[in-house]
Amino acid sequence: MNLPKRGAISNPRNRFESLAIELDDEFADEARNPETQFLRDDTQTLISYSDSPDLGFRASVNPYRGCEHGCAYCYARPYHEYLGFSAGLDFETRIMVKLSAPELLRRELSSPKWQPQVVAMSGVTDCYQPIERKLEITRRCLEVLAEFQNPVAIVTKNYLVTRDLDILERLAAVRAANVNLSITTLDAELARRLEPRAALPRHRLQAVERLSAAKIPVRVLIAPVIPGLNEHEIPAILSAARASGAQDAGYVLLRLPHGVKEIFSDWLATHLPGSQNKILDRIRATRGGALNDPRFGSRMRGEGSEAEAIRRLFEVAVAHEGFNKERMSLSIAAFRNPYGDQLEFGLQS
Numbered sequence: 001m002n003l004p005k006r007g008a009i010s011n012p013r014n015r016f017e018s019l020a021i022e023l024d025d026e027f028a029d030e031a032r033n034p035e036t037q038f039l040r041d042d043t044q045t046l047i048s049y050s051d052s053p054d055l056g057f058r059a060s061v062n063p064y065r066g067c068e069h070g071c072a073y074c075y076a077r078p079y080h081e082y083l084g085f086s087a088g089l090d091f092e093t094r095i096m097v098k099l100s101a102p103e104l105l106r107r108e109l110s111s112p113k114w115q116p117q118v119v120a121m122s123g124v125t126d127c128y129q130p131i132e133r134k135l136e137i138t139r140r141c142l143e144v145l146a147e148f149q150n151p152v153a154i155v156t157k158n159y160l161v162t163r164d165l166d167i168l169e170r171l172a173a174v175r176a177a178n179v180n181l182s183i184t185t186l187d188a189e190l191a192r193r194l195e196p197r198a199a200l201p202r203h204r205l206q207a208v209e210r211l212s213a214a215k216i217p218v219r220v221l222i223a224p225v226i227p228g229l230n231e232h233e234i235p236a237i238l239s240a241a242r243a244s245g246a247q248d249a250g251y252v253l254l255r256l257p258h259g260v261k262e263i264f265s266d267w268l269a270t271h272l273p274g275s276q277n278k279i280l281d282r283i284r285a286t287r288g289g290a291l292n293d294p295r296f297g298s299r300m301r302g303e304g305s306e307a308e309a310i311r312r313l314f315e316v317a318v319a320h321e322g323f324n325k326e327r328m329s330l331s332i333a334a335f336r337n338p339y340g341d342q343l344e345f346g347l348q349s
Contacts, residue, residue, distance in 0.1 A: 005033070005196055007070030008088040009266040012259050014081045034093045036068055038131060041096040046104035048123065053296050057153060060123025061105060063137040065096035067125040069157060069198040072267035073224055076124045078258040087259040092197075095131060102140035109148045109337070116335040118151045128158035130197060142167045147338055151176040151330035155221070157183075157198040159207045168216045174334035178217040181208050181246070183237050185230050193271050205244045212245025217328040220246045222314075224254035227282035228275065231310050235317040242321040249323045251314050253302040254283060256291040282306060 048060050066080055070092035077087035085094050098104075108114060121127045127138040145152050146167050154161060154168075154177070161168075161179060171177035185191050186201045199207070211218040220241035225231050238249055256264055268276040280291065286302030287293045293302070301307060 006089055006092055007072035007074070007194070007196055007267065008077075008092065008263050009270050010263075011086040011088040011090055012262050014084065014086055015078075015258060016081055017084070034089055036093045036095060038095050038097050041065060041098045042100070043098055044104070045108070046098065046101050047108050047119065050123070055120075055123075057118050057120040057123070059117055060120040061101070061127075061141060062122045062124045063098050063101045063127050063141060064122075064125050064129060064131070065098075066091050066094055068092050068095060068129045068131065069126055069195055071157075071195045071198065073194070073226065073254055073256070073260065073264050075255055075257055075260060077260050077263065079124060081259070088263055095129075097131070097135065098137065099135070101137050102144050105141050105144045106147070106339070109144065109150060110339040114337075116150060116332040118153055118330050118332075119145065120153050120155065122155055126156050126158060126198075127154065128156040128160040130158075132158075133160060133163075139164050139167070142171075145176075146170050149174050149176055149334040149336055151332060151335075153178050153180065153330065155180045155182065157181070157195060157204065159199040159203040162207050162210045165210065165214050165216070168211070169214050172214075172216045175329070175331040176334060178219065178328045178330060179211050180219045180221050180250075181211075181241075182221045182223045183241065184222065184224065184226075185233055186236055186240060187233075190230075194267075205240055208241060208244040208246050212247070217248070218246050219248035219250060219328055221249070222251040225251050225310055225314075226254045226279065227286055227306055227310065228279035229272075231313065234310075234313050235320070238314075238317045238321050238323065242323065247323070248328050249318055249321075251310075252300050253286060253307060253310065255287075255293070255299055256283070257294065258292075261291045286310075 046061055049058055077091045080087055080091040121138065132138050142164055152171060168177045181204050183201055183204050184195065188200050191201050208218050208220060222234060222237055241249060265280065268279055283291055285306040286304055288303060293299055301311065
């Protein structure tokens with residue numbers, strides 16, 4: 001069986017649309033293996049805000065909407081439905097690109113309305129997905145943040161973050177940068193199927209090593225922990241991360257909002273059919289019998305004995321490896337506005 005080199009197996013119906021397209025069998029292979037399209041996003045604002053108590057930040061920047069990494073479990077997939085796309089293959093093959101992001105960011109940071117604070121990159125989709133190598137939108141946004149010395153916290157699965165060590169070093173020197181590397185598994189074959197276009201686990205650990213050597217604070221996130229699939233790897237992942245120089249660690253329990261339930265279930269049926277029911281039942285055991293619990297306070301960690309066992313395993317491994325003794329706090333003390341308010345009413349050419 002030739003499996004598509006994507007995370008999603010299909011393009012389920014958009015929950016906001018009443019119509020759906022069903023292709024004949026002669027077009028089925030083409031539908032399973034679409035080419036990636038990059039579409040211009042002409043948004044007029046860049047910084048998004050969230051009041052979620054589950055997050056360690058309020059402001060975030062996402063240079064891209066949709067993500068070619070194609071992680072089958074990605075909680076961000078339903079956001080693509082607001083654009084009229086599917087949360088399935090569309091999410092990883094119809095990528096919205098914010099070409100004006102650096103200029104927008106410079107304008108918003110220079111406004112007298114801006115209150116210096118940590119900006120997260122990315123709060124939703126990965127800012128170092130493959131197209132970033134060519135477009136360098138994330139790099140140019142980091143250059144803007146360095147102009148203002150505004151603190152930034154990066155979350156990524158990609159070794160490409162090491163390309164920007166020069167900028168991150170400048171920010172880290174004034175306690176204005178840290179990087180969070182997501183490592184879901186050390187099993188390269190599982191990673192290829194689960195996160196088909198993200199960096200392999202060994203390359204992510206190499207990124208941890210390079211960042212740490214450059215004195216850039218780096219945290220490893222086991223995100224997500226998938227009960228029945230990868231929770232047994234928690235001690236090994238943390239050991240490898242600590243050996244590579246990570247100073248902090250965290251985890252997020254899998255959640256499957258909206259259409260992600262169907263997408264991840266299809267992925268299990270295709271790649272791990274013998275384990276599908278066991279894994280789904282284990283997930284339900286952490287979510288009160290459901291596959292998702294959107295409530296603040298529980299959606300990142302889950303509830304019940306299954307979730308508690310995962311929490312204890314993580315905490316024991318963290319203590320054994322000596323993590324979390326030095327918190328990766330960021331500071332706004334060095335913030336400066338080199339432009340005053342002159343950019344507030346228009347983009348630079």
